[in-house]
Amino acid sequence: MREMFYSHAIREAIAEEMERDPNVFLLGEDVAEYGGAFKVTQGLVGQFGKGRIRNTPICENSFVGVAVGAAMLGMRPVVDIMFQDFITLAMDQIVNHASKIHYMYGGQLSVPIVIRTPAGGGRCYGPTHSQSLEAWFMHVPGLKVAAPATAHDAKGMLKAAIRDNNPVVFVESKLLYGQKGLVPEEDYVVPLGQARVVREGEHLTLIAYSRMVGEAERAATALDREGISCEVIDLRTLAPLDLQSIADSVVKTGRAVVVEEGCLTGGVGAEVSAQIVENCFDYLNAPVQRVAALDVAVPCADALERAALPDAGKVMATVRQLMQKYG
């Protein structure tokens, strides 16, 4: 094991998969010499050349479209959407093409494409560089959605995504890029669709993904000192959801709080909560709560951004209230 930045783990996954499979190539804005907006792909052009690390014009719909076409013909493109906010420009290619082609061609073709995209706020980037839009992609049949929370999972899940024969939206976190974690030396894959129990507990289940896993863990540590024992589940993959792991935990604890960085209404927490209510109804001792961003554009100003986005403190407040009323 080595300690490694989340961003470097992603770079290593791309490099190793490019070494392993000549069909893997990377494309996106400024991914070559510049190394990507967050330096995730720095150095790859030196190793693999401009044929396999391709800069594109600023036109998300066209380069996702190019990648879909390449994937249909046997390549395994990894597309970089510089900020998740810009994925809105490629929605047609993602929703109407990448996700549907396998179905439209009766399984004769598939689209093994990975769309990497950094989401989330916390850097005062404002309304069009801070969004967390992953809930949309859960609602697109034919897509997988991965959202790793650690360097270990970022590497292992990206490898799984690149090897997957179907389209994967790979949600990265801008704030996690600079976080370090232990990463094995040897080749490994973290299969998509499997959640991870980060911490065991008995009173309540905190369900989170991506950057919010760390916030949930911090909340759990602090709440432990108050005598509230939280189990923390990292969903890791949003589509397909690992309902078994969620249900196993909620059946044990009887209480659940879902934490996400996207807006509350119609968010990931809505689906998770609806599933818990459907499948664990008799085991619930308290209503499932959601901690999410306010239903507003993500503000620029630091204080307002902090007010709009969820954090460990807001998770703790929700849990305390829940335990007080339904403990």
Add this chain to the structure above:
Amino acid sequence: MPELTLLQAISQALWEEMERDERVIILGEDVGRAGGVFVLTKGFQERFGEDRVFDTPLSEGGIIGASIGLALNGLLPVAEIQFVDFIYPGFDLIVNEMAKMRYRTGGQYSVPLVIRTPYGGGIRGGHYHSQSPEAYFAHTAGLKVVIPSNPYDAKGLLLSAIRDPDPVIFMEPKKIYRAVKGDVPEDDYAIPLGKAHVVREGKDVTLIGYGAMLHTCVESAETVAREGVSCDVIDLRTILPYDLNAILTSVEKTGRLIIVHEAPRTGGFGAEIAAEVAERAFLSLESPIIRVTGYDTPFPYALEDVYLPDARAVVKAIHQSMSF
């Protein structure tokens, strides 16, 4: 009162509002000379001229972007996206510009724009002419989303949408454009956005639907009424902001909730309703909330009847809920 189809009621609302307010304009693919792919704006260009009713290139981003600019400069555009399946090329304009303009300009500007767009299955349109993407818009702060189920509401809701100072996505259930008829007053009336309508009262189960699925809910309620099960049927009418109070009032009475929509289940708008009701009416619920929805697949061409929720599926869900 004259009896109109849903399509005629929408057409009448547009016509009357264009007569009343010269700031109202219509743009979209084939809305002018051809009168629209569903012939909804037939005769409009002759009456109101090419400056107020005009055809655009096949560029949804262009239609929506131009409309945002026109709205910012004092007009009240009603843009048509021919099928909602084609709205994705305009997503960036909707999500990053239209929905956020009021916020980003500190309230100095708003975008009084209505995007009208036919949605849903039931016309053998296959996967590019049958989608129900309301959940994406419901997850976009700054938008309003409206879906009428009958001619009377369609006219009143569309008039409210055009007069609203902020952007509204007005989704029209094309399956029932001509199939559903009803009395529509010729005078001016507006139905406020954000208010649901209890179309049938009952005490055992709450059914929530909107658009074409509202009629499936009513049909299901009529079926189980013969077995002695009575349903509250709620027509949501506005998806965002949705009328949570009307839903909670009903669920607190019945203790059982079934939500019906055409869109795929996972991440659909039913999830939001279920989550919010389960949170706020936890102690009132006597059985799990059930979602009767489309499958998590692209919309099928050949298997459309299997894919779309029907009364049989809803009745089965009612039985399941009642026997829990």
